[in-house]
Amino acid sequence: MKLKLLFRTLLLWVCTLMVYGVQATVDKVELDGNIVKQSTLDDWQTINLGSSTANVTTGVIADLPPQTIFWKGGSKDTLDVTEWWYKDGAVPDKDDLRNGYAAAYFINNGSGSDDLVFYFGAERYANNGDAIMGFWFFQDKVGPGPGNKFTGQHQENDLFIIMEYPQDSNSVPFVQVMRWVNSGGDVSEHLELLYASGDAGAKCLSAGDTGVACAITNENSELAGVANGLWPYENKAGIPNTYPYESFFEGRLNVTQAFLAAGVNEIPCFSSFLIETRSSRSETAQLKDFLGGDFPLCSIAIAKTCSATELTGSNQFRIDYTLQLTNTGVGSIGAGETVTINDTPSNGTAFSISQALSAFANGADGWAPNEMLTYTGYYISDVNGGTNTVDASVSFGSASISADPYTATCDSLALSPMLSIVKNCSVSLAENSGLVALRKDYDITVCNTGDAPLDVSLTDSVDSSLNATFSLDFAKQCLTNNDCGSGYSCDGNSLMCTNTAGEVEGNFGGNVCELTQSHYFPSTLPTGADGTLSNTATARATSPVVDTGDLATIGNSDTASCDLCPLPVQE
Incomplete structure (x- = not known):
């Protein structure tokens, strides 16, 4: 059965090479069985010390005993992470991991696009036996959790690499690459084979290296340790600052080409990794030691434009906004993942938007690297424009990635509060309590001639009974x-x-205009040949939605002059 499976996989790779014109990966990392940079390419020395050209790096993850070994027989690579157990304890020295790390690169494939390529390395405590390791790359955030169980769970297209390096003379490494499937796998129910090196082996940069996956170990003692400007490492032989032969292992996987072989065109959004030691190359092998950590292949960014577009009847502002969310990572994000946006407007009334990626206008097919999603909406604010801080996150099961908060200054709605006032009057002689007296009739019209509501205070220079307050619409x-x-x-x-x-x-x-009408009997005599009476009405206003300065008022006044002669005749 396994021979047929291997033949099928090799045939699939031949077809893939023919269809896609795949060339051997032009590596950006020295795959020479040591960690020291010796050419123009990167090596783990530059990757882990921060001077490489890698797109993503994990840094050195240490695993000193008695930390975290697999526990219970049910912890198998064929089962979901939810079935894995761990504890602190001991494993055979040859299976005792001391450090592990990974890196991701985009490498030109010679066909006008880039392939995503993973490099990974591990160090073990003792070399008295074959090295059999597994390397998981997860989309969920997987690691030790409470109650001695792992957190996270498998997602479709998680990647699994098994590497065996026997110690026989002239031995070559065996490399097998699988992906997790929800059902219908050919290796097991949940594992589908993508690549297997076969008897020819897949030693890096040898004839058996197709450019897809490979492994290599140090065949001689190599530099290690802090005395050489590197990271701490201790071996069972007690040789300081040295990797004894077959103590350091590294490998490569061309992720893009591995997935193309299975007909998968979009690279998943990986977020964590795990390195394990195993009892054999079998997919059901007993698991020994492990280490792991974050593998930040995914990242997102958010930006926002906004402006006040309308004044509401409650003297608040409608703020229209557009959010631009960009996948700035190197992996695609599935359409079923949940996007959460948190917005904090200037008035402090925060709100959230949470929806599946597929609900965005162009998110039905997932979120590819460099692709932008947009979301438009509005909210009601007490502030005309103002600043808004927004952030966003995408969840992957129990894991999530977050964008850096973005602060936008919203355009304000241009408003110009203005008013007008017109006063008219007339005087006449009229009976008042049995006497002939001078009577003055008047009307005052105040109008809002601007585009903002006003709260008006009306005063008269002579008669305080004319004073009034009222509000005006525009x-x-x-x-x-x-x-x-x-x-x-x-x-x-x-x-x-x-x-x-x-x-x-x-x-x-x-009301846009307010008309005030009344009459009174003046206490002073008219002046001049025509018998003239005059006084001034003043209207001042504030706006509940516009700050007009320190005084916060706008004003206007009108003086009305009334002549007694010729004598009007009252109707």
Whole structure:
């Protein structure tokens, strides 16, 4: 059965090479069985010390005993992570991991695009036996959790690499690459074979290295340890600052080409990795030691544009916004993942948006690297424009990635508060308590001629009984009669809604003008040949939505002069 499976896989790879024109990977990392940079390429020395060209690095993950070994027989690579157990304890020295690490690169494939290539390395404590290791790359965040069980779970297209390096003379490494499937695997129910090296082996940069996957170990003692400017490492032989032969292992996987062989065109969004030692190359082998950590292949960014577009009847502002979310990572994000956006407007009323990626206009097919998703909406704010801070995250099962918060300054709605005042008056002789007295009649009209609501204070220079306070709506603008309410039509000259009496419709149904009418009997005599009385009415206003400066007022006044002669005749 396994021979047939191997033949099928090799045949699949031949077809893939023919269809896609795959070339051997032009490595960016020295695959020479040591960690020291010796050419223009990167090596683990530069990768782990921060001077490489890698797109993603994990750093050195240490695993000193008695930390975290697999526990219970049910911890198998054929089972979901939810079935894995761990504890602190001991394993055989040859299976005791001391350090592990990984890196990701984009490498030109010679066909006008880049392949995603993973490099990985591990160090063990003793070399008295064959080295059999597994390397998992997860989309979920997988690792030790509470109750001696692992957190996270498998996702479709998690990657699994088995590497065996026997100690026989002229031995070559065996490398097998699989992906996790929800069902229908050919290695097991949940494992599907993508690549197997076969008897020819897959020693890096040898004839058996197709450029897809390979492994190599140090065949001689190599430099290690802090004395050589590297990271701590201790071996069972007690040789300081040295990797004894077959103590250091490294490998490569061309992720893009491995998935193309299975007909998968979008690279998953990996977020964590795990290195394990195993009792054999079998997929059901007993698991020994492990180490792992974050593998930040995914990242997102968010930006926002916003502006105040409308004033509401409650003197608040409608803020329209557009969010731009960009996949800035190197992996695709599945359409079923959940995107959460948190927005904090200037008025402090925070709100959240949470929906599946497929609900975005262009998210049904997933979220590819460098692809932008957009989301538009509005909210009501007490602030005209202001600043808004927004952040976003995407969840992957129990894991998530977050964007850096973005602060946007929203454009404000341009408002110009203005008012007008007109005062008219007349004087006449009239009976008052059995006497002939001078009577003054007046009317004052105050109108809101701007585009913001006003709170008006009206005063008169002579008669305090004329003083009043009231609020004014502003005029409803129009282009056609359909923009106006019942009983109003659009005035083509002013572009305001008016009725047959010439009254202007308020934007929110209130009065645009306020008419004050009354009369009184002055206590002073008219002056001049015509018998003139005059006084001034002043209207000042504040706006509940516009700050007009330190005084926060706008003002206007009108003086009315009334002549007694010729004597008016009262009706």
